[in-house]
Amino acid sequence: MAARERQVAGVRDEFTAFCDDEYPRLVGALTLWCGHREVAEEVVQEAFARAFRDWRRVRGLDQPAAWVRRVAINLATSRFRRWQAERRANLRLAGRRHETDQQPDTADELAVRRGLERLSEAQRTVLVLRYYLDLPVAEVAAITGRSPSAVTSATQRAIEALGEHVEVDEVSDREGSNHG
Amino acid sequence: MGDIRQLLRSADGGPASPPDHDAIRRRGRRLMAGRVAGVAASVVALAVLGGVALQTLAGESPARAPVVGQPGDQDEAEQPSDDDGQGESSDANEDWVDQAAMEAQEGSGQAIWVVGYFYPSDEDMAGPEFADRLEPRWKRVQDEAADLDRDERLGQALGELPGPAPAGMSNAWQDPSLELELGAVALDGAEVVLDFEQLQAPAAGSAQAMAMQAQFEQAVFHYYPEAETICVLDDGQPAIWLHDMAGCPSR
Numbered sequence: 001m002a003a004r005e006r007q008v009a010g011v012r013d014e015f016t017a018f019c020d021d022e023y024p025r026l027v028g029a030l031t032l033w034c035g036h037r038e039v040a041e042e043v044v045q046e047a048f049a050r051a052f053r054d055w056r057r058v059r060g061l062d063q064p065a066a067w068v069r070r071v072a073i074n075l076a077t078s079r080f081r082r083w084q085a086e087r088r089a090n091l092r093l094a095g096r097r098h099e100t101d102q103q104p105d106t107a108d109e110l111a112v113r114r115g116l117e118r119l120s121e122a123q124r125t126v127l128v129l130r131y132y133l134d135l136p137v138a139e140v141a142a143i144t145g146r147s148p149s150a151v152t153s154a155t156q157r158a159i160e161a162l163g164e165h166v167e168v169d170e171v172s173d174r175e176g177s178n179h180g
Numbered sequence: 181m182g183d184i185r186q187l188l189r190s191a192d193g194g195p196a197s198p199p200d201h202d203a204i205r206r207r208g209r210r211l212m213a214g215r216v217a218g219v220a221a222s223v224v225a226l227a228v229l230g231g232v233a234l235q236t237l238a239g240e241s242p243a244r245a246p247v248v249g250q251p252g253d254q255d256e257a258e259q260p261s262d263d264d265g266q267g268e269s270s271d272a273n274e275d276w277v278d279q280a281a282m283e284a285q286e287g288s289g290q291a292i293w294v295v296g297y298f299y300p301s302d303e304d305m306a307g308p309e310f311a312d313r314l315e316p317r318w319k320r321v322q323d324e325a326a327d328l329d330r331d332e333r334l335g336q337a338l339g340e341l342p343g344p345a346p347a348g349m350s351n352a353w354q355d356p357s358l359e360l361e362l363g364a365v366a367l368d369g370a371e372v373v374l375d376f377e378q379l380q381a382p383a384a385g386s387a388q389a390m391a392m393q394a395q396f397e398q399a400v401f402h403y404y405p406e407a408e409t410i411c412v413l414d415d416g417q418p419a420i421w422l423h424d425m426a427g428c429p430s431r
Binding site for chain 1 (some may be wrong): 182183184185187188189190191192193195196198199200201203204205208209210211249379
């Protein structure tokens with residue numbers, strides 16, 4: 001195999017591994033954020049498509065995962081993009097409605113989702129980034145464009161608001177350990 | 181009672197399906213194709229609508245917009261290859277925009293210079309090209325006058341940017357004659373559109389304009405890392421059309 005072909009294959013494998021590592025957690029995060037798995041998949045797939053498009057640049061960043069997270073959040077928070085994604089997701093859902101065999105949600109899960117729905121967009125964002133993706137305050141601040149102290153206070157308010165719908169243990173605000 | 185992390189994980193809808201690599205690559209390639217078509221569309225808009233209808237304050241010093249996909253612009257070895265064998269199925273390949281893109285690429289292989297953003301006249305608005313293709317896009321940009329938190333922050337950032345001015349240049353943001361009131365921001369595809377309620381843009385090509393451009397790029401890139409181009413509007417009308425974020429120094 002020529003050196004160039006090996007290099008191309010290596011970059012392809014690198015991108016594939018990047019997707020495998022980051023995609024599932026980001027889908028979970030966006031599912032919590034928007035309340036719809038299909039919409040989350042749509043948004044996250046778009047974010048990774050952009051990473052594919054710009055991979056030459058993205059792969060050279062210190063944290064490519066941070067880039068794709070920020071793009072995904074940006075996409076999700078754009079009403080227009082969200083509307084588009086919902087529309088496409090509905091079409092996809094309609095096409096496979098008979099194939100799904102989801103387990104019914106438990107009362108606790110529903111309570112958490114209902115609680116999240118009632119949070120403001122900003123509160124939901126910091127909560128999901130901070131405690132689902134386990135990102136450190138600094139990265140949440142970078143993604144949301146807030147100061148670290150604003151992130152901390154918004155997170156606290158989000159927990160208090162969620163606590164009106166579901167019982168939440170007192171949070172020890174330790175820094176996340178899984179931030180790529 | 182529950183730990184917040186456990187509560188969130190319990191409600192995330194269960195394990196996600198693995199990524200559909202083929203679909204991601206196809207969409208990525210469509211985006212690449214769209215980028216070519218987008219640049220070409222601007223050029224075609226210039227041609228179709230005619231110079232009379234096209235206004236730009238930056239027109240005398242056009243920004244350089246390389247056509248992605250032309251030889252040497254993409255390093256294949258650093259781009260994940262598309263091995264699904266299906267090629268592109270871009271919507272943009274279906275119409276005159278694609279035709280223009282193809283012609284642009286086949287022409288000289290040189291970079292296209294896009295000289296500005298179009299602002300249609302009343303006559304142009306009545307034309308078929310505008311109704312079919314340009315009006316929806318134009319309206320979408322206007323309708324997306326965003327009230328999003330992020331956009332407000334970008335507005336604040338733009339307003340507050342002390343920004344070290346390049347050596348020998350005045351700082352656009354410190355000039356009291358520049359009244360910057362960010363009215364709206366919209367992300368239309370990969371374009372960030374900034375609409376100022378009042379913007380007294382400096383003369384194109386002036387040091388002040390260059391300083392302003394650098395700071396726009398810096399601020400927009402911070403909040404919109406996916407942005408490729410920026411369009412600056414003055415109360416809904418094109419003021420400055422900035423191109424090629426990928427090549428801007430702050431990126």
